[in-house]
Ligand code: AMP
């Protein structure tokens with residue numbers, strides 16, 4: 433098969449890495465890809481949201497299957513356009529992807545169908561939102577409705593902080609149209625977990641879960657990022673919790689979307705807070721997580737292309753999906769200054785010094801004119817390893833990560849450091 437992967441981050445490197453291992457895959461293209469995907473597939477110079485350009489490319493090359501990584505093209509209806517052109521594509525269509533691209537839609541759906549989530553009220557009027565906030569007690573969470581690349585959620589410790597976020601989103605319009613509507617949400621305490629399921633709209637198959645580390649510094653300090661590391665499985669994931677998540681969240685959500693005339697296919701990502709073994713939804717995403725994919729796919733034993741074809745062709749019920757018991761840990765190396773401004777084009781050294789059992793997924797990297805790997809984004813690399821235990825995998829990663837170097841690079845030292853409570 434000729435397969436086109438859309439996106440250029442660590443998630444897409446991991447997807448490409450897994451697809452390359454399929455006996456079904458013959459030629460693989462990545463748009464736009466990075467220095468990591470360039471080594472195992474062919475990068476093509478298209479932006480992930482250049483839907484018309486990508487469609488033309490896919491037609492000319494007779495692409496057999498398209499895999500969409502990021503939310504941007506999904507929210508713009510890439511799946512609908514490829515389906516209309518009869519090109520098989522793995523992803524939810526535009527209406528189904530609103531589970532991620534509109535937090536107000538997603539909240540309304542959860543409330544209507546009794547899917548456990550944080551209590552919230554939505555507003556499209558700044559003055560009304562302010563008035564409501566004056567009646568609330570901190571901490572409180574302010575969320576912009578639209579896609580905001582991780583910048584649309586503020587967990588406010590004081591009402592002043594919450595007011596400032598409201599002001600940014602709705603008055604100063606720092607996120608543009610993504611802040612047309614906002615949600616004021618109750619603060620939930622507990623342990624976070626990222627859960628994923630493959631679904632063809634009928635059958636829903638849970639994947640192994642992961643934990644993501646959102647803040648830039650150790651111990652939950654500093655601003656939120658796209659994710660500074662992750663590990664799989666979460667230490668507190670039990671068969672009972674898995675069943676609760678499947679029965680009260682994942683399955684009812686897929687069914688609810690179907691009832692609403694928005695049948696959902698591909699990967700559903702539930703970002704959950706678990707307190708006292710009771711999971712509640714913080715958000716849904718319409719895609720694989722990043723950096724969760726980088727620790728989940730190394731555990732997948734089944735051919736990913738087979739799974740994607742089963743999803744596209746509504747045959748997921750026919751497939752047994754198998755996972756390795758070995759945990760996997762991934763630590764993100766970021767550019768100096770990230771998640772704020774940072775330099776790019778910096779040479780990365782040490783990638784060839786690593787032990788054989790380390791897999792490095794590239795995120796913000798590219799090849800310069802001389803073919804050297806240089807930085808090109810905020811999150812640069814995800815250094816991963818598997819082991820017999822979370823601790824063993826973690827030790828392998830941290831024994832190797834310090835061998836990699838670029839100017840200003842930083843990473844968290846506490847990824848997968850489990851402090852049981
Ligand atoms: P989201 O994009 O909705 O997942 O939010 C980003 C991060 O903000 C989450 O990963 C949580 O750490 C935090 N967060 C979001 N909603 C809540 C909430 N209701 N209570 C506590 N923390 C939250």
Ligand code: GLY
Nearest residue numbers: 644659721722723
């Ligand atoms: N790791 C968070 C996300 O993919 O949205």
